Amino acid sequence: MATTEPGTAADGDLVTRLEEEGEIAADYLEEFLDIADLDGDIDIDVDHGRAAVAIVAEDATDDSLRRLVGPGGQVLDALQELTRLAVQTKTGERSRLMLDIAGFRAARRVELIAIARDAIERVKTSGAPESLAPMNPFERKVVHDAVAEAGLVSDSEGVEPERRVVIRTA
Structure with a gap:
């Protein structure tokens, strides 16, 4: 992928594409949370040239999302890969999306x-x-x-x- 200078039209296209990746990922993760019967808010951002999506607890005292992190983040890594595949299926392009759950990666x-x-x-x-x-x-x-x-x-x-x-x- 070609590098671009910040503020150029190509840079704006990249940000738009990454925001689209984030939206697709958020839709996928919302469905996943519904199926798993878990509550969480989804935050979307672009960070270091990647779409960044975070699932955070609606209630700060609720630690049920920790199950989606797993030991050493293993479940989180697997869910990130599944989310990347869902994005790739919709866009046709490989995604480098980063997923964080309950602040584990932060x-x-x-x-x-x-x-x-x-x-x-x-x-x-x-x-x-x-x-x-x-x-x-x-x-x-x-x-x-x-x-x-x-x-x-x-x-x-x-x-x-x-x-x-x-x-x-x-």
Whole structure:
């Protein structure tokens, strides 16, 4: 896909397409919530060049959506893939949509940035590469972004589900 300058017509077309992805995903997820007999509000956004959809509890004390997250976010990952497939079926194009449920990914992002910063400091101090624990693609992306922001380099190595980020000096 070609890159565009912010504010150009092509950039506006991308945002419109991503908003459409979000709407399709929201419709799919609303039906899913109805079938599962779960209550939740759906928020749609465009974040870092991706459609971003979040399911949040209507009542802050209701933790029933946590069932849709599952251990370590496994159910969330599966539901995200199903939602991406639903979007692809409607649009004919592969979706990179990000799904968050009950704030799980937002909280995990904060945790991962702290892990990345600690590792970055160790690499800066020692000069030696550091390999982190295996992570899913969402988690690796968060770490790669934090590493790049710190001026270091990182690569993903290994094969799923043991794929991990290795941080090195630039």
